[in-house]
Amino acid sequence: MNLQLALDRMSEKDCFQAIEDTKEFIDWIEVGTGVIKEYGMQIIRDIKKAFPHMTLVADMKTCDAGKHEAAQAFEAGADITTVMAFSADQTIKDTLKVAENYQGRIMVDLLGVKEETRIQELSGLGVGLVSLHFGKDMQASGEMAEEDLFSLVKNHPHFDIAVAGGINLDSLPSILDNRPDTLIVGSGITKNTDRHGAASEMKGMMMNHEANHSNRQ
Numbered sequence: 001m002n003l004q005l006a007l008d009r010m011s012e013k014d015c016f017q018a019i020e021d022t023k024e025f026i027d028w029i030e031v032g033t034g035v036i037k038e039y040g041m042q043i044i045r046d047i048k049k050a051f052p053h054m055t056l057v058a059d060m061k062t063c064d065a066g067k068h069e070a071a072q073a074f075e076a077g078a079d080i081t082t083v084m085a086f087s088a089d090q091t092i093k094d095t096l097k098v099a100e101n102y103q104g105r106i107m108v109d110l111l112g113v114k115e116e117t118r119i120q121e122l123s124g125l126g127v128g129l130v131s132l133h134f135g136k137d138m139q140a141s142g143e144m145a146e147e148d149l150f151s152l153v154k155n156h157p158h159f160d161i162a163v164a165g166g167i168n169l170d171s172l173p174s175i176l177d178n179r180p181d182t183l184i185v186g187s188g189i190t191k192n193t194d195r196h197g198a199a200s201e202m203k204g205m206m207m208n209h210e211a212n213h214s215n216r217q
């Protein structure tokens with residue numbers, strides 16, 4: 001199980017600091033959408049240069065012009081780029097093709113998806129990695145309804161599942177019970193006064209859970 005550190009609403013300097021603080025425990029680094037909007041593709045290049053062996057996720061949240069945006073992300077050094085599930089099928093197909101050319105991956109963000117039919121369609125389009133996403137603004141009016149989120153993909157065991165949305169040390173245990181492949185954590189680590197400690201504790205809980213439970217079926 002991967003721990004993906006999401007760098008959101010942070011300065012460039014603090015993004016680098018957060019990676020330094022947690023690099024022993026994180027598997028994937030996500031450059032958040034707002035950070036990309038602030039600093040452009042250069043921050044992807046700079047982070048890849050500084051941490052070449054870590055998997056880099058560009059949270060581009062592409063919803064149109066897929067060919068161009070996916071190529072932008074991979075050219076800059078991303079290993080994975082995100083595309084919104086509500087995008088046109090053509091956008092999804094185009095980004096998957098670009099990813100294949102760059103030997104990268106597309107993570108389809110399921111933010112706002114409520115119907116399993118879209119999941120079936122995504123599967124038919126060749127999507128293999130999805131993120132269950134309880135958005136930042138949704139978090140203002142309540143906590144993640146894990147059952148609803150995970151039930152979307154319960155009939156699709158072939159998907160690699162990432163999950164995001166306000167995950168912290170308290171909510172982690174019940175999320176782990178759903179056995180995601182990747183746990184995306186932003187503020188639960190970056191806003192913690194002890195980032196190193198929080199990342200260490202989360203990774204420890206993930207490893208314990210994996211040691212004590214078999215994989216998702």
Ligand SMILES: O=C(CO)[C@H](O)[C@H](O)COP(=O)(O)O
Pocket residue numbers: 006007008030032033059134135136164165166167184185186187188
């Ligand atoms: O994609 C995102 C926001 O759109 C975030 O990266 C994701 O929600 C994780 O951040 P947090 O743990 O702070 O919710």
